[in-house]
Amino acid sequence: MITVYVGSIEVFDGNLTIGNIAEFLIYVYLLTWPVTALGWITSIVQRASASQRRINEFLDEKTSIISLAKKNIDIKGSVEFKNVSFKYQDTGINGMSDVSFKLNAGDSLGIIGSTGSGKSTIANSILRLFDIDSGKILIDNIDIKKLDISYYRRQIGYVPQDVFLFSDTIENNILFGSEDNNFEKVKKAAENSDLTRNIESFPNKFKTKIGERGITLSGGQKQRISIARAIIKEPKILILDDCLSAVDTKTENIILENLKDIMKDKTSIIISHRISSVKLAKKILVIENGKVIEQGDHASLLKVKKSYYKLFQQQIESEKS
Ligand SMILES: Nc1ncnc2c1ncn2[C@@H]1O[C@H](COP(=O)(O)OP(=O)(O)OP(=O)(O)O)[C@@H](O)[C@H]1O
Ligand SMILES: [Mg+2]
DSSP: OHHHHHHHHHHHHTSSOHHHHHHHHHHHHHHHHHHHHHHHHHHHHHHHHHHHHHHHHHHHOOOSOOOSSOBOOOOOOOEEEEEEEEEETTTTEEEEEEEEEEEOTTOEEEEEEOTTSSHHHHHHHHTTSSOOSEEEEEETTEEGGGBOHHHHHTTEEEEOSSOOOOSSBHHHHHHTTOSOOOHHHHHHHHHHTTOHHHHHTSTTGGGOBBSTTSBOOOHHHHHHHHHHHHHTTOOSEEEEESTTTTSOHHHHHHHHHHHHHHTTTSEEEEEESOHHHHTTSSEEEEEETTEEEEEEOHHHHHHHTSHHHHHHHHHHHHHHO
16 A cells, blocks of 8 residues: 555656556565465474474483393283382372282282272283382293383283274274284174174274264273274283273173183283172272272172172162162
8 A cells, every 4th residue: 555655656756657566566466475485384394393302302212111131921921919019209199009919820800999099000010111119020920020021011902991092993993003904803802892783883884984083982882992902912911991981781791701701711800990890800809099908709808798898788789779
């Protein structure tokens, strides 16, 4: 506007022609886009460099979890905790206090306790997500610190408490982390996780996309995909961290029965708030404030009439009501 106004005065005075003004306006117009783009690109480059800095920090991160002997051992699956204690440094909370138990290869263990009692902490220490402060964790009678960590973890099926699924097909989500991609195995794992009837109702069956660009699954369906992902690895030790919380008791029973078959000679650890999930286990640990306050099987724990018995009574009452 100013160019046109000042230009017009200059034209009247005879210093400029209309052509000069038009020419000038065209130059300004031609320059607008490159200048805008320059600003735009500068901001993208700055953002990229900040992201790269953070990625580098992540890549340079050194783990404190170091294998002492790097033993590549095909484990059988016995797990023993000897007076294990662990404190979370940042909060000062005792995750485990003097925890001891023994599981032979092929045994099943149930871990029950109220929220925040330390159940996941025990599961995470079996995966060696952190190093314990004192005591010993023995896998097949070998100190967990001597095992090559990735070789060892590959033999464990772990269903975490917070399910993590990718925006991808159901098949690829189940296959994530397993080495071969055999569709028959995917179907079998889905069957054992009681997923088949759900998957059959989806538009593209196993090829159905889930997540942002696909269908939304219910909490229980997500948990069962996560279980299928763990069992397809045919792990020597299977850890289910509270992963039946969102399924009904009927589905839970179907899955537990299936697991009994597929985990026949393998070690399984089931963590839950509910008696119904752990009652079939050969051994049950009752956890409170990081301590094992009772251990035994369902029948013997009921007989002593302490915490487990009280929990059992409470849960029966709430089921009735
Ligand atoms: N990463 C962490 N850093 C600090 N404190 C933690 C961490 N994880 C857990 N805790 C604390 O340790 C205690 C035991 O936590 P844990 O997750 O083992 O309980 P939980 O029995 O699995 O509970 P829930 O049934 O709710 O899953 C809790 O008091 C919790 O606040
Ligand atoms: Mg937990």
